Amino acid sequence: MKSIEELLGYQNKTVVITGAASGMAKAATELLLSLGAKVYVVDRNETDLPVFQFISGDLSKKVTIDEVVEQLPAKIDALFMCHGVGIGKGKEKFIQMVNFVGQRYMVEQLLPRLVDAGSVTFISSTGGYGWEHNMQHVGEVLACSTFEASEKWVDEHLDLFTDGQSPDPYQFSKQCVSAYVKEKTRAPEFIGRKIRINAIAPSFTSTALIKEFNLAASNDGTEAGGEKVMYDLFLKSWNGRAGLPEEMGYPLVFIGSDLFSYLSGQVLYIDYGMTGELDYRAASAK
Numbered sequence: 001m002k003s004i005e006e007l008l009g010y011q012n013k014t015v016v017i018t019g020a021a022s023g024m025a026k027a028a029t030e031l032l033l034s035l036g037a038k039v040y041v042v043d044r045n046e047t048d049l050p051v052f053q054f055i056s057g058d059l060s061k062k063v064t065i066d067e068v069v070e071q072l073p074a075k076i077d078a079l080f081m082c083h084g085v086g087i088g089k090g091k092e093k094f095i096q097m098v099n100f101v102g103q104r105y106m107v108e109q110l111l112p113r114l115v116d117a118g119s120v121t122f123i124s125s126t127g128g129y130g131w132e133h134n135m136q137h138v139g140e141v142l143a144c145s146t147f148e149a150s151e152k153w154v155d156e157h158l159d160l161f162t163d164g165q166s167p168d169p170y171q172f173s174k175q176c177v178s179a180y181v182k183e184k185t186r187a188p189e190f191i192g193r194k195i196r197i198n199a200i201a202p203s204f205t206s207t208a209l210i211k212e213f214n215l216a217a218s219n220d221g222t223e224a225g226g227e228k229v230m231y232d233l234f235l236k237s238w239n240g241r242a243g244l245p246e247e248m249g250y251p252l253v254f255i256g257s258d259l260f261s262y263l264s265g266q267v268l269y270i271d272y273g274m275t276g277e278l279d280y281r282a283a284s285a286k
Helices: 004-008 023-034 062-071 092-113 131-143 147-156 169-184 208-217 223-233 245-255 274-284
Strands: 014-018 038-043 053-056 076-081 114-123 196-202 267-270
Touching: 014 023, 014 092, 023 038, 023 245, 053 062, 062 092, 076 092, 092 114, 092 147, 092 169, 114 169, 114 245, 131 147, 131 169, 169 196, 169 267, 196 245, 245 267, 267 274
Parallel strands: 014 038, 014 076, 038 053, 076 114, 114 196, 196 267
Antiparallel strands: none
């Protein structure tokens, strides 16, 4: 019987992971390094991990993504798209460009370098749950064939994120990520080379990003106030706490590994059953 390290198959494999200076992706990177992977990290912030190479770059802009891509290896075994930003008034466009438009473009540029039977794994979010109910706008973004066309769509639809009816900018960006995973699983450029594409969709997790959500939800302008609001609204009825970075980062590594070679087109919700109950309630109401 092979060891778990052998089954995961990361020994001496070349891995690219974005957003790995902190949070879930940092936890994933620590595990990848322990499994013997040759890890390239792309982030705006320096990493303190002993990775093979760190590359700094703004992944919201085409020109800087191109510069980053030039510095990455010619052969990649696994690609993890983990960078992202949260919420903020006036940042509606930036959120779309970082969380989806830039990510999709970077994947497209790196796809020719992925080995046959390689993997692409995203971090989506439970915020992207229910993307199929917003398929008109999500589909319009997915139909944009270039970075420029995607950016133009975002520029022309910024009012969607401020009308009080549509998903907020963060939710919409993650809906696009989840839908993209579903769309591309049978695309020739993926299935033709047996490249798998999946995502994890974490719930509330103890990272720097959750602090932004806490402040936004706060009734008194403090992070502690926001923590209470979030606890009362969500966490109290589930596990009573937010998830830990490693509770999200480790599954990310697993589903991108050889061990999950038959898994593709899936968005794995890691939320202690929250979306599972929502699905059950919706089905029961029919």
